[in-house]
Amino acid sequence: MSSLFRLLLLCFLTLCGQVLAAGALQPVSIVYDEGNVAWEHANILGKELEARGVPAGEIELVRTSEPLQKRSIVVAVGLGAMKKVPAGGSPGWVGLMVPRASVEAMSELPENGAVLVMDQPLRRILDLVKIGLPGRSRVGALASSSSIPWLRQQKRLAAERGLEFSVEAATAETMPKVLDGLLPYSDILLALPDSAIHNRNTVPLILLASYRLGIPVVAYSESYLNAGAILALYSTPAQTSRQAATMVMDILRGKPTLGIVEPVEFKVGVNDRVARSLGISLPSAAELEAKLR
Amino acid sequence: MKLPNYSKFSLAMIWISSLTLAQPVLGQSELDELPVVLSASRLKQSPLRAPAGVTVIDRETIIATGARQIVDVLRLVPGVVVQYPRGYWAAVGMRGFGEFFGRNLQVLIDGVSVYNPMWSGVDWSEIPLSPYDIERIEVIRGPNAATYGANAFFGVVNIITRDPSTEPAFQATIASGDRGILDGNLRGSIKGDIWRWRASVGRRSDDGFDERPDSHRLEFASLRGDAQFNGQDSLLFNFSMTEKDAQDGFYHLANDLTSSQRPHDTASHTWTLQTRWARAESVDDEWWVQYYARQTSAWDHIDVKFGPFLLPTDSDYDSRRQGVEAQQTHRFNPDLRAAWGGEWREDNVRSYNYFHTMDWIKTHLWRGFGNVEWKFAPEWTLHPSVMIEDNSMTGRSSASRWAVSWEPIQNHVFRIGTANSRLTPPILHKYANWYYQITPAVKVPVYISSGLVGDAAIRSNEIAYAFEFPSLHLSGDMRWFKERVTGLVRAKGTDLVNSDDANTRGGDLSLNWRPWESTHLRLAVARTIVDSLVDPADRNYGASAPKHTATLHWRQQLPGNYEFSATHYRVGPSTWLEPDQTVPAYGRLDLRLAKKFSLGRERGEVALVTQNANSPTLDFKEKAVVNTYQRRTTFLQLSVEY
Numbered sequence: 001m002s003s004l005f006r007l008l009l010l011c012f013l014t015l016c017g018q019v020l021a022a023g024a025l026q027p028v029s030i031v032y033d034e035g036n037v038a039w040e041h042a043n044i045l046g047k048e049l050e051a052r053g054v055p056a057g058e059i060e061l062v063r064t065s066e067p068l069q070k071r072s073i074v075v076a077v078g079l080g081a082m083k084k085v086p087a088g089g090s091p092g093w094v095g096l097m098v099p100r101a102s103v104e105a106m107s108e109l110p111e112n113g114a115v116l117v118m119d120q121p122l123r124r125i126l127d128l129v130k131i132g133l134p135g136r137s138r139v140g141a142l143a144s145s146s147s148i149p150w151l152r153q154q155k156r157l158a159a160e161r162g163l164e165f166s167v168e169a170a171t172a173e174t175m176p177k178v179l180d181g182l183l184p185y186s187d188i189l190l191a192l193p194d195s196a197i198h199n200r201n202t203v204p205l206i207l208l209a210s211y212r213l214g215i216p217v218v219a220y221s222e223s224y225l226n227a228g229a230i231l232a233l234y235s236t237p238a239q240t241s242r243q244a245a246t247m248v249m250d251i252l253r254g255k256p257t258l259g260i261v262e263p264v265e266f267k268v269g270v271n272d273r274v275a276r277s278l279g280i281s282l283p284s285a286a287e288l289e290a291k292l293r
Numbered sequence: 294m295k296l297p298n299y300s301k302f303s304l305a306m307i308w309i310s311s312l313t314l315a316q317p318v319l320g321q322s323e324l325d326e327l328p329v330v331l332s333a334s335r336l337k338q339s340p341l342r343a344p345a346g347v348t349v350i351d352r353e354t355i356i357a358t359g360a361r362q363i364v365d366v367l368r369l370v371p372g373v374v375v376q377y378p379r380g381y382w383a384a385v386g387m388r389g390f391g392e393f394f395g396r397n398l399q400v401l402i403d404g405v406s407v408y409n410p411m412w413s414g415v416d417w418s419e420i421p422l423s424p425y426d427i428e429r430i431e432v433i434r435g436p437n438a439a440t441y442g443a444n445a446f447f448g449v450v451n452i453i454t455r456d457p458s459t460e461p462a463f464q465a466t467i468a469s470g471d472r473g474i475l476d477g478n479l480r481g482s483i484k485g486d487i488w489r490w491r492a493s494v495g496r497r498s499d500d501g502f503d504e505r506p507d508s509h510r511l512e513f514a515s516l517r518g519d520a521q522f523n524g525q526d527s528l529l530f531n532f533s534m535t536e537k538d539a540q541d542g543f544y545h546l547a548n549d550l551t552s553s554q555r556p557h558d559t560a561s562h563t564w565t566l567q568t569r570w571a572r573a574e575s576v577d578d579e580w581w582v583q584y585y586a587r588q589t590s591a592w593d594h595i596d597v598k599f600g601p602f603l604l605p606t607d608s609d610y611d612s613r614r615q616g617v618e619a620q621q622t623h624r625f626n627p628d629l630r631a632a633w634g635g636e637w638r639e640d641n642v643r644s645y646n647y648f649h650t651m652d653w654i655k656t657h658l659w660r661g662f663g664n665v666e667w668k669f670a671p672e673w674t675l676h677p678s679v680m681i682e683d684n685s686m687t688g689r690s691s692a693s694r695w696a697v698s699w700e701p702i703q704n705h706v707f708r709i710g711t712a713n714s715r716l717t718p719p720i721l722h723k724y725a726n727w728y729y730q731i732t733p734a735v736k737v738p739v740y741i742s743s744g745l746v747g748d749a750a751i752r753s754n755e756i757a758y759a760f761e762f763p764s765l766h767l768s769g770d771m772r773w774f775k776e777r778v779t780g781l782v783r784a785k786g787t788d789l790v791n792s793d794d795a796n797t798r799g800g801d802l803s804l805n806w807r808p809w810e811s812t813h814l815r816l817a818v819a820r821t822i823v824d825s826l827v828d829p830a831d832r833n834y835g836a837s838a839p840k841h842t843a844t845l846h847w848r849q850q851l852p853g854n855y856e857f858s859a860t861h862y863r864v865g866p867s868t869w870l871e872p873d874q875t876v877p878a879y880g881r882l883d884l885r886l887a888k889k890f891s892l893g894r895e896r897g898e899v900a901l902v903t904q905n906a907n908s909p910t911l912d913f914k915e916k917a918v919v920n921t922y923q924r925r926t927t928f929l930q931l932s933v934e935y
Contacts, residue, residue, distance in 0.1 A: 135764060200328060200521070201484060204458040205459055207331055212351065212352065226329055226524075226575050227327040227330045227331070228331030273576040274331050274336065276339055278339075279761055
């Protein structure tokens with residue numbers, strides 16, 4: 001019995017090795033945008049792929065500004081890197097750390113691949129709002145006009161949870177005025193990843209203006225949480241890299257995922273000092289995560 | 294008497310307009326590291342869980358009161374009494390002990406004290422801010438020297454100005470109406486990748502009380518820059534300057550050559566500089582270091598007849614203050630947070646009239662403090678604070694505050710606390726050599742200080758309850774306090790000595806209620822009893838505090854972008870520490886009706902304000918002169934921004 005088991009195990013490992021060896025014929029280029037966040041994701045992803053059997057020699061980390069090897073599988077970290085993905089003819093590609101707003105603004109995605117958007121599923125975000133901030137029901141958000149149709153389709157998700165969801169279109173120039181009009185009719189401000197709306201120049205205004213009116217901001221990144229949001233729902237670099245690595249392995253196995261993919265793993269962050277200053281009592285991050293799962 | 298118009302203001306307006314032509318630079322990536330915006334130093338104190346009684350007044354409320362200057366807004370704080378000995382000079386009292394300089398409160402603008410080292414106290418009329426410059430005002434009711442240093446005796450007024458990132462690109466406001474009111478303010482802001490700038494110029498003027506020659510005109514300008522170099526490091530730069538022209542004296546002494554109180558002109562000039570570098574790694578881990586400097590020069594000249602001689606006299610003085618301060622906040626674990634820091638400060642004053650030397654009189658101060666917030670059990674928090682100061686005038690002293698709070702039910706906090714504070718005498722009291730030399734042989738002394746005067750002290754005990762009913766949009770707090778004040782300064786012959794003691798007790802109540810989305814109500818009620826421990830006939834501390842004060846503020850949004858607000862103040866009778874300065878009980882009703890409008894990309898608001906809508910109000914009495922606000926002082930406010 002035990003020799004039969006050993007034989008079966010050997011056959012299985014040989015088969016796996018062949019699959020990986022066949023896949024590894026395709027080099028993987030991880031193209032990353034400037035900045036520590038993209039660099040950190042690219043590094044963790046490279047290690048994750050190595051751990052899954054992709055030979056280190058077949059993984060290259062490339063800055064967006066550098067040229068790509070021909071015919072490699074492209075993993076693009078950040079919107080700038082996405083532009084390096086060939087429109088057609090690539091053996092496969094994966095995008096990550098890209099907001100849905102940027103994807104919605106593209107006329108079409110390149111073939112043979114998928115983008116793992118930064119945006120958490122709206123269903124999950126609204127559940128967090130419902131659990132973490134009971135008694136508040138008017139959720140406001142700003143978005144680029146390209147995201148508006150998709151977001152307005154999601155209003156039913158809010159209604160199902162007894163929430164009102166107001167989304168206003170804004171640009172980098174009109175954001176301050178639109179925010180001014182939106183805040184008086186909101187008791188929660190939802191920040192969705194969109195570089196035209198939320199960036200290092202605009203976040204101080206968004207946080208200070210909402211804080212002044214006692215409106216908590218629910219954000220999409222740890223950095224935003226640290227900046228002054230009360231809650232954040234996001235995927236850590238390790239979580240994102242795990243999911244992206246699975247998508248790369250699917251390409252190597254010839255079963256690429258296509259289109260837009262939402263994060264599966266997530267983390268909840270709580271800024272209890274800001275919460276306390278706003279007079280809001282929050283459950284712990286672990287408690288919120290457990291309830292969302 | 295009216296003062297001539299001034300043209301520097303219009304030049305500054307052109308400069309501000311040109312600033313706003315620059316376009317903001319936007320368009321970053323969501324992968325950028327974001328700066329820590331709501332750091333410990335930017336967060337407001339939560340009245341619910343603060344270790345002391347705190348009243349927070351936000352910008353909407355400030356504007357809705359129709360206040361022309363910040364000091365008027367303090368009437369919304371329970372127990373605070375604002376009186377005007379001159380039309381431009383406000384004296385603020387929190388527990389009575391009324392006097393011209395209102396020395397018992399520490400006042401900070403963005404963390405820099407505007408306390409005048411010459412006289413102590415604050416010249417509120419010289420604060421270079423319009424109500425539109427303010428983000429919020431936090432008032433700590435009760436002594437708090439353990440955090441803010443000596444002179445935070447009866448309370449602390451913390452004025453936080455707007456961050457340029459929340460400012461409109463351009464804003465112009467003007468107010469004009471009865472009593473010669475003519476106020477204006479122009480503000481512009483620009484936002485770049487690293488720096489955000491705000492410039493503001495303004496003026497404020499009126500004719501003062503009918504009974505007094507107290508017209509005044511203040512012109513002010515300020516420049517604030519905030520740089521965010523990366524996610525952690527930021528730099529704040531603040532510079533402001535004011536020029537004030539005012540009149541002083543009494544009309545009935547106009548022909549009395551022997552009096553220095555004949556109507557005459559005075560002037561003063563102040564500038565303040567602040568630069569602060571902060572590193573905030575998270576909301577609970579921040580440290581900053583700042584340098585500040587402030588200079589005031591005041592001119593007050595009049596010729597006075599002494600016997601056969603007509604002598605030129607003056608009350609001129611220069612004061613300078615500079616200091617370096619550092620502070621760190623750190624969270625050791627979820628239940629233990631601390632803040633500690635230190636400061637070095639130097640004060641210089643110069644006045645021939647008061648010191649009979651043209652040398653600068655220098656004092657310096659070192660201090661270090663530590664505050665801890667320790668949640669030692671699930672419902673219990675301990676707040677110990679200690680400050681040690683070494684002042685070259687009065688030596689080493691310490692102040693402390695201990696508070697324990699208990700939150701048995703969420704949003705219902707009971708607190709018990711004790712605190713002691715000190716009140717450093719002004720440099721004038723310590724080193725006064727104030728006399729008039731009539732002839733080489735005849736000298737008329739006013740104050741000749743022996744230099745023995747030292748700190749006054751206060752020990753305060755309080756019990757408080759703060760609450761919030763989120764579903765009812767109702768919050769508030771109430772507290773009962775008992776204090777012992779020792780070493781109050783008074784004149785003994787021509788010297789100044791610490792001689793008087795008094796006990797105070799009382800309570801206050803604040804309520805904030807938003808019954809509907811469009812309705813805001815604030816109520817502030819206080820009762821203060823002062824028991825003088827010296828002969829009241831000699832010095833009536835007991836009568837110096839109005840036993841009751843009450844303020845009700847109602848702000849109502851109306852259809853059609855209208856907003857109505859009404860603020861009623863009720864103040865019991867009080868007598869200042871000088872004889873004959875009795876003010877009977879009064880009620881004052883201020884009304885404001887505003888309409889917001891939009892003109893394409895410009896937005897604006899026009900408002901009609903009526904102060905004292907109900908009846909004439911006797912504000913202050915000095916000798917034979919009674920300062921009276923006549924019924925209905927009305928003015929129009931217009932604000933436009935884009």
